[in-house]
Amino acid sequence: MITTLRTEITVKEICDGFVYNELEGKGLFGLSGKLTIQPEYQRNYIYADGVRDVRVIESILKGYPLGLIYFNKPSADALEVLDGQQRITSFGRYVTGKFAIKDENGMEQYFAGIAQDKQELILNTKLLIYECEGTESEIKEWFKTINIAGVPLNNQELLNAVYSGQFVTLAKAKFSYSQNANVQKWKAYISGSVDRQAYLEQALEWVSKCTIGDYMSKHRKDDNINELETYFNTVIDWISTVFLDVESEMCGLEWGRLYEAYHKNPYSPTVVSEKIKSLYADPYVKSRRGIFEYILGGSTDSKLLDVRVYDEATKKSICAKQTAEAEKKGISNCSYCAIGHDANKTKIWKLAEMDADHVSAWSKGGATDIKNCEMLCKSHNRAKGNK
Numbered sequence: 006m007i008t009t010l011r012t013e014i015t016v017k018e019i020c021d022g023f024v025y026n027e028l029e030g031k032g033l034f035g036l037s038g039k040l041t042i043q044p045e046y047q048r049n050y051i052y053a054d055g056v057r058d059v060r061v062i063e064s065i066l067k068g069y070p071l072g073l074i075y076f077n078k079p080s081a082d083a084l085e086v087l088d089g090q091q092r093i094t095s096f097g098r099y100v101t102g103k104f105a106i107k108d109e110n111g112m113e114q115y116f117a118g119i120a121q122d123k124q125e126l127i128l129n130t131k132l133l134i135y136e137c138e139g140t141e142s143e144i145k146e147w148f149k150t151i152n153i154a155g156v157p158l159n160n161q162e163l164l165n166a167v168y169s170g171q172f173v174t175l176a177k178a179k180f181s182y183s184q185n186a187n188v189q190k191w192k193a194y195i196s197g198s199v200d201r202q203a204y205l206e207q208a209l210e211w212v213s214k215c216t217i218g219d220y221m222s223k224h225r226k227d228d229n230i231n232e233l234e235t236y237f238n239t240v241i242d243w244i245s246t247v248f249l250d251v252e253s254e255m256c257g258l259e260w261g262r263l264y265e266a267y268h269k270n271p272y273s274p275t276v277v278s279e280k281i282k283s284l285y286a287d288p289y290v291k292s293r294r295g296i297f298e299y300i301l302g303g304s305t306d307s308k309l310l311d312v313r314v315y316d317e318a319t320k321k322s323i324c325a326k327q328t329a330e331a332e333k334k335g336i337s338n339c340s341y342c343a344i345g346h347d348a349n350k351t352k353i354w355k356l357a358e359m360d361a362d363h364v365s366a367w368s369k370g371g372a373t374d375i376k377n378c379e380m381l382c383k384s385h386n387r388a389k390g391n392k
């Protein structure tokens with residue numbers, strides 16, 4: 006790979022022909038049309054938050070270096086931004102009047118409103134740019150390792166860069182576009198940000214059964230995303246059919262896995278809805294996020310609900326009481342050991358060797374109160390299971 010350091014290109018030259026697409030949230034072109042600011046493998050513009058974009062302009066005005074910028078040179082008269090897209094889009098948006106910064110008097114000032122010498126200072130600022138020429142794989146391998154300034158790329162952003170092509174472009178148009186009307190619905194089940202590729206990552210994870218890289222590599226040259234889209238829509242439809250109500254704990258569950266495991270079972274959405282309401286009202290259920298799989302699996306695996314257990318003080322006092330009674334009768338303080346036939350028949354276990362058990366199982370309506378507590382030796386407690 007050949008790299009050439011360019012030190013003479015100014016903000017003004019980059020901003021010549023600068024186009025920012027408000028809808029898609031990205032800077033598109035610059036350098037009189039020669040420069041592609043957001044090639045398809047780049048992430049969306051994320052500096053438009055009134056903090057990071059403002060900081061870029063303040064740095065220029067104070068004469069601070071903006072850091073290295075990297076361009077890729079795919080052909081003789083074309084350049085694309087490899088690294089520096091967020092910074093370039095920030096000054097491009099400022100110069101074209103898309104946002105304001107506060108001046109020394111605390112007044113909001115757009116580019117057109119600041120003093121001429123300041124305008125010129127910004128426009129004449131020279132940038133430090135490396136132009137890189139190399140094969141696609143060299144550039145991508147290198148791009149994967151630089152990740153220099155600003156917010157590092159996350160996993161999915163890196164995968165989009167590594168497997169860029171038609172498939173990624175189509176997939177991003179559907180899953181990485183925050184104006185998509187479906188995002189509101191998807192938000193109920195998927196956590197993370199559209200801009201940072203969380204929805205695309207989820208869609209790929211579901212269809213590929215967690216082998217995203219392999220899937221992207223295999224489908225890289227596809228001219229459609231039919232399978233990805235259909236699978237995603239099927240999972241979303243299944244969730245919203247089985248679960249009538251949207252609860253905040255549903256967001257970010259492993260829906261792909263749950264769909265695979267349970268979509269062949271029939272459910273009555275009304276019955277499911279009633280069960281959810283009653284488990285939400287149950288003070289012994291500590292994990293609300295587990296409620297959904299608990300119900301899908303036939304309401305048997307109460308481990309998913311992390312049912313509230315007895316506290317140490319209760320365990321200690323029950324143990325003391327059981328031990329006193331057992332010693333009087335000359336039997337074990339674990340009621341299961343006491344009725345056995347082995348050496349443990351008369352064994353007095355220490356508190357640390359015992360666990361609390363719900364006499365009447367929680368799943369059958371037994372409450373976690375002191376009257377329903379019995380201490381058993383650890384092995385009998387484990388054998389009894391079903392708490």
Ligand SMILES: [Zn+2]
Binds near residue numbers: 342343383384385
């Ligand atoms: Zn026992």
